[in-house]
Amino acid sequence: MSIYRTHTCGELTTKDVGQTVSLSGWIYRRRDHGGVAFIDLRDHYGVTQIVFHPDCGLINDVTHLTLESVVKVTGVVVKRDAAQVNPNMATGDIELEVKSMEILSKVEKLPWALADDSIPEDLRLKYRMLDLRRERLQHNLKMRSDVIAFLRRKMWDNGFREYQTPILTSSSPEGARDFLVPSRLNPGKFYALPQAPQQFKQLLMVAGYDRYFQIAPCFRDEDPRADRSPGEFYQLDMEMSFVTQDDIFAVMEDVIGDLFRHFADGKEVVTGTDSKAFTRIPFDEALMKYGSDKPDLRNPLVVQNVADIFEASEFTAFKGVLKNGGHVRAIPAPKAADKPRSWFDKLVSWATTDLGAGGLGYITCTAEGEFKGPIAKFLSDAQVKEIFTRCGMGKGDVVFFMACGKHQVMKMVGPVRTKLAEELDLIDKNQYRLCWIVDFPMYEYDEDNKKVDFSHNPFSMPQGGMEALEGQDPLTIKAFQYDLVCNGYEISSGAIRNHRPEVMYKAFEIAGYSAETVDAKFGGMINAFKLGAPPHGGNAPGIDRIVMILCDEPNIREVIAFPLNGRAQDLMMGAPSEVSEQQLRELNIRHTSIPGQQQVKAS
């Protein structure tokens, strides 16, 4: 038994009445009535009301303590009178009649009241230790720990073992920007922090370990987003040998499907099939129907291609877009015809300013079946009817139109589909909808450099193998490359790898890399594949993002104990910081100081 407590603040009940107990924790709230005073004492497990009666002689002490001070109290558990029971508290049937109190830690001054719920984020990050005391973050981080424990168990149950891979590795030429670490023993040379253990896990497959996983830290020096933490994040990195895409899907559908079912907390987990399998949507179809490669399937709206109709119309604006290789898509908006003019105006202004779209057209169908709207006059009645039929819309409904450039479907059409569903409240917030996006293109055309380039992982196996690479238009080749998507978030990405050197050289050749370049850049991997490599593949679910979704948080920082802010700074520790000249000398580093640049301040 601890000298600090006999129980936690969450466990005393009427069964303990009459016992003398000790609790330790933080003073959460205080109610002072002069003659009698109460404090709510909080620890990780809950809150218990402590009563200070006049004869305890401690009222003056406790009322002059700043909230959040840490105390140990000893006293007797008493049952509350019926009128005093607090049904909102787990321990609301009892209270502790205090006999003695020991102050373990005094608070000097709080930067904010802990009960306050809307504190600016930079302040929260500066005093993260205070922020982390709040119930919401305690819940999120416990959830994170539980999710990781669950994933480890499930991976073990599926025959996987966890292996560590290096944190100090070499800079890789493809992919995101690396974090670099100077080498003291090798002047002028740098390690890179791994963007993912990609090459190492493939080498483990070559080494015959068959089923690998790791709760792996990944480091990428890219700008953040709400669902993307700057600097570092964690993946459930996994790889397996002698498998096809179907084998990998089966494992992930078991692991991730069960994960969501286990932590859904009453929400419905929808896989789109009557088994454990997840719906599979080819990339091209996702782009067409949802305008996104990570569609939110809770959103029932389905986009339609109406290029042919506008091609045959008198609407020169859209015809011009089509002539330049662009697209015209229709997005249905059921039961929106009676929305006020201002609703439409706001959407159009949102599309032009926020999305940077040229415009947003729409045609409404009144309750009487009359078509109205800014672009209705450019179309014949038959053409409008055809559009409404394709969209499954009718009286009282609206169809929106978006014209966009060749490569702008995801940037323009997808957001409109999402916005309309939000505006019309069509998204079932009580669901997790999981699906695979499959058949990603192997290559895409790089408009900037006027060349064919890899569209995803260059190590992915092209569908059709060598035959496809040699005989097919590169831009039509698909890869065994897939993403796992939940509620509009990409939660995992993976591939069947290209384990055959000759296919690898050919794949790189198409993207403009010589065999010499491939050897120079990926020598380790390609040599490994010349020493007996099993067919293999895998993927890597993003743990932070999955926890964020399960916690129903809009921002990934809410599920990370000590996140960096939007400029990749740790406001509490003061990172990144300047280092001494001595340290730099040892590393053979000299830097040009940047005048006027602010040091990140530690709290």
Place this chain on the structure above:
RNA sequence: GGGGGUGUAGCUCAGUCGGUUAGAGUGCUAGCCUGUCACGCUAGAGGUCGCGGGUUCGAGCCCCGUCACUCCCGCCA
């Protein structure tokens, strides 16, 4: 690198048409109160209106610039 939003007391915010000494709630400090549970009551302290410049008789408010935070685009094999 680009675009949007925000910035007034420790914190959350209000501040009208540009016009007297910039307000409220909360927290803080002191006091009162014997059953509260976001206790209540009284009083007090607390302000570089993010920063700099400009327009004006006069700027929290208008203009220009800048900084910080945040969301998005680019980027993220």
